Amino acid sequence: MVFVAGHFGEWLQGRVGPAAQVALVTMACPAFGVRARRDDADGLAVAGGLIGPDRCGAFLDALGLPSRGWFHVAADLPPGGGAGMSTASxxxxxxAAGADEGRIAAACLSVEGATDPLMLSRPDAVLWAPRRAQVINDAPPPPEAEILGGFWGPMQRTDPADHDFPAIDDLVAAWMAGPDLPQAARLAARSARRTTALRGPSDDPTQAMARALGALGHARAHTGPARALIFAPGTVPPGAQAALESAGYSTCLRFRTGGRG
Incomplete structure (x- = not known):
């Protein structure tokens, strides 16, 4: 059985550089992801509902592998939530199929059109171009944080043709300096606010929830409903998860992320 961790939104996402390409620093979510296994079979079948047989066949072809086997793929979180379940699957x-690691990113891009850096050993330690499935630059990993999150609003699949994101060159420059956790949380909150101002939803309560619960900042999936409150490890207040649930967030969860050790 293979496990691939997802992410939970992004610390930063937006347009960077003279070409205004979409770039991100993902928020790694090691506690939740996708499990897969392959059993021998003459034909091709996929169980779990995440990947259809046609897409699976095209993906295996892009990997240079035969379209054979019975694949079982199961995700911890719903697809379309901004938690990386599509790429992780x-x-x-x-x-599970024994692919060459060096071919995985390009193969993901060929069937998704936009892909998260979840094939990397440290996906949150790069500035990533999701529409090219390439590392733009190495980046300092985020400080260790504890995340309280949930989904607010409907699921939303990423449209690879969607480039309508705010400029974040200033935020990326600050991130590259290696911020401490309070600084990183503020940068994430600024990125989230810019995206919410440009793309909505206008009634997103996440910033207010972060303030009310004493979080250092908040982050979001820049496509999809994943929302994250950022705390120093061990400082999530009692009752915080219940408060999120009462405010309408679904599938509320907690996990640790980041760390520079």
Whole structure:
């Protein structure tokens, strides 16, 4: 059985550089992801509902592998939530099939059109171009944080043709300096606010929830409903998860992320 961790939104996402390409620093979510295994079979079948047989066949072809096997793929979180389940399912399937690691990113891009850096050993330590499935630059990993999150609003699949994101060159420059956790949380909150101002939803309560619960900042999936409150490890207040649930967030969860050790 192969496990590939997802992410939970992004610390930063927006347009960077003279070409205004979409770039991100993902918020790694090691506690939740996708599991996959492959059983021998003459034909091709996929169980779990995440990847259809046609897409699976095209993906295996992009990996240079035969379209054979019975694949079982199961996700911890719903697809379309901004938690990386689509990319994680492909990476898990590729590894279950014995794919060459060097071909996985390009193969994911060929069937998704936009892909998260979940095939990397440290996905949150790069500035990533999701529409090219390439590392733009190495980046300092985020400080260790504890995340309280949930989904607010409907699921939303990423449209690879969607480039309508705010400029974040200033935020990326500050991130590259290696911020401490309070600084990183503020940068994430600024990125989230810019995206919410540009793309909505206008009634997103996450910033207010972060303030009310004493979080250092908040983050969001810049496509999809994943929302994250950022705390120093061990400082999530009692009752905080219940408060999120009462405010309408679904699938509320907690996990640790980041760390520079």
């Amino acid at each position: 492909l990476v898990a399937l590729a590894r």
